[in-house]
Amino acid sequence: MNEQAQTTQAPQTPPKPAPKGIGLADSAVARLKQLLEERQTPDAGLRIAVKGGGCSGLQYSMEWSEKSRERDKVFERDGVRVFVDPKSYLYLIGTELVFEQTLMASGFKLNNPNIKAACGCGESFSV
Numbered sequence: 001m002n003e004q005a006q007t008t009q010a011p012q013t014p015p016k017p018a019p020k021g022i023g024l025a026d027s028a029v030a031r032l033k034q035l036l037e038e039r040q041t042p043d044a045g046l047r048i049a050v051k052g053g054g055c056s057g058l059q060y061s062m063e064w065s066e067k068s069r070e071r072d073k074v075f076e077r078d079g080v081r082v083f084v085d086p087k088s089y090l091y092l093i094g095t096e097l098v099f100e101q102t103l104m105a106s107g108f109k110l111n112n113p114n115i116k117a118a119c120g121c122g123e124s125f126s127v
Contacts, residue, residue, distance in 0.1 A: 022073075022097060025099070028099045031108070046063075047063050047065040073089050
């Protein structure tokens with residue numbers, strides 16, 4: 001009797017869709033809430049932008065903004081808002097904002113999956 005071996009393939013998992021928007025980590029939300037309370041400006045938010053500059057060509061800019069602008073993308077979590085202009089958003093899709101605190105320094109950091117290269121000092125990047 002001639003038997004053929006049967007092979008079965010594991011079901012393929014569909015690829016994960018690329019994340020959209022900007023994620024706000026718990027650490028970032030907690031710190032932004034604290035800063036907003038200190039400033040007593042509950043409607044304000046953090047404006048994140050990507051501008052030309054640095055040795056790799058692009059760099060981040062973060063500043064307080066009293067309100068969003070007409071064409072801004074607005075990302076909100078637990079009452080904390082982040083504003084991003086449409087052009088900068090193209091460089092930031094899928095990015096997560098975190099707040100890191102170490103013995104030497106503390107600050108906000110953007111974990112951006114779109115970065116292809118960064119300069120040695122970490123101040124600029126390219127996509």
